[in-house]
Amino acid sequence: MKVLIVDMTHGGTVIASQFTEIPGFHVYAWDIYQTLKEDVKTSLRNKNVEFVGIEFLKDLDEDSWVIAPVHCNLGLYIEDSDTAESSNGTGKVSRFMTHHEAVDFLMRKRIDVPVIEVTGVKGKTSTVSMLKEIFKDLNPLVLSSLGVEVLENGESHLLKGNISITPASVVEAWELLEEFLERSENPFEVGICIFETSLGGTGLADVGVLTNVVENYSVAGGTNCAADAKSQIFRSRMVACDFESFNSFYLNSTAENPAYNEMMVKNGISPGLQNGILMADIQDKTNTFSLNQDANVKASNIEFGFYETVFQVEVSDLKTVNENILNTSFEVSAFAPAPYHLQNILSVVCTALTLETPVKNIKKGLKSFKGINGRTSIREYNGVRVIEEINPGLNVEAVKKAVNMLSTISDEDNGSAVVFGGKYGVTCEEIDEKAVSFVLNRLDPRTDLIFVDDLGKNVKNLINRDFTFKKTLDDALKHALFTGSGNVLVVYRSNYSDVERR
Structure with missing residues (x-):
């Protein structure tokens, strides 16, 4: 054949x-x-x-x-x-x-532990990192854009860095695990796999996670779109999905949902059948999460803080992998300085509850998560608070949300600065420079704007407000310190490992 x-x-x-x-x-x-x-x-x-x-x-x-x-x-x-x-x-x-389907075909009989797959436009790596903390007692095998690692009694072993999150990397991650266990003097059992996967899921997952479709960008030379590609996540046994994305693109995939129907027809796909999945049947296996909507998992009584946000989780009619229905409420404290970070946390809570994870384990895991270097993390730089959003998949929506986060912490006595820039060719999708310039032009006039590197050099030509250009990130941070900024937001398109080597 x-x-x-x-x-x-x-x-x-x-x-x-x-x-x-x-x-x-x-x-x-x-x-x-x-x-x-x-x-x-x-x-x-x-x-x-x-x-x-x-x-x-x-x-x-x-x-x-x-x-x-x-x-x-x-x-x-x-x-x-x-x-x-x-x-x-x-x-x-x-x-x-x-x-994705080929990986399912190749690996379904090889991977014999529960699997979580995470896809979406934004928040995938953060979601995977929080799930790792929640399930670390199970010695998880973890694939993300940060690399392949396995935890052994809480200790991380990096099996490979700088790996892609294409579906084929699931195969590679499993084989790296097998090789590692063969070399280990004290072999241990891996109890769960957590995989970050681009453009959908393989179908191996007990719970597939769709973090969001905040930008329905085109794929396949403009003949398809992100929402369609990521619908492969619904091949999972159960799904945890952003409420807004689910209702906009996947729920009632017939004439009852004009937005979905229009998207399918535009891409030459018969409404109701998407990637071999009868989308009208997905509601029974999908749990939703949201900050403000009537989702299965939502947040209330939110008290945002820089280093810790406290909120109440409200769970309503959540369906579990064992066909139970869960209704409960509990308080959580976690690192979530802005609403979109809290949205990622809700995706994690929804996923863990779908797997019937004890609430105490969820709370403990989230409490131990302190952010990821670069996306998003907060550090001190010579007395200045620096909020870093460094991401190879940086897009316009991420810039908007990062800038909005800065606006909530700025005050007249503690000036702020935005450092924007980065590299081209980091991912297949490039950033919309005109749309980004529109966001940056609307910054508070009191906020210093500093451009850096290749991306910054191009975008500055579209700006009609005061700005400064610096060649390197270090120079930009020094300039922000010199001008008296107390809060500096760094929005930079790059792999964080590359930035660390600067």
């Missing part, structure tokens, strides 16, 4: 290698972005992987499988056929799978 793996840039090498180990498959690889290094090609060829190009698509037949990432629109390359049985009509093949 032929199996064509499309896109070697976003995890296809791992998937192709895995399929070579399954008898009966003849594996082909299409390096559609031409990024693969020659030594990696040689390694795959040694495993009998055959590299092909667009011309190979003519040779697909009813005995072929095609595996492509959800952001790759193969409809641009493969002619429709009446004999096609694939879910999206991409061609004459017996089976079409996304990379």
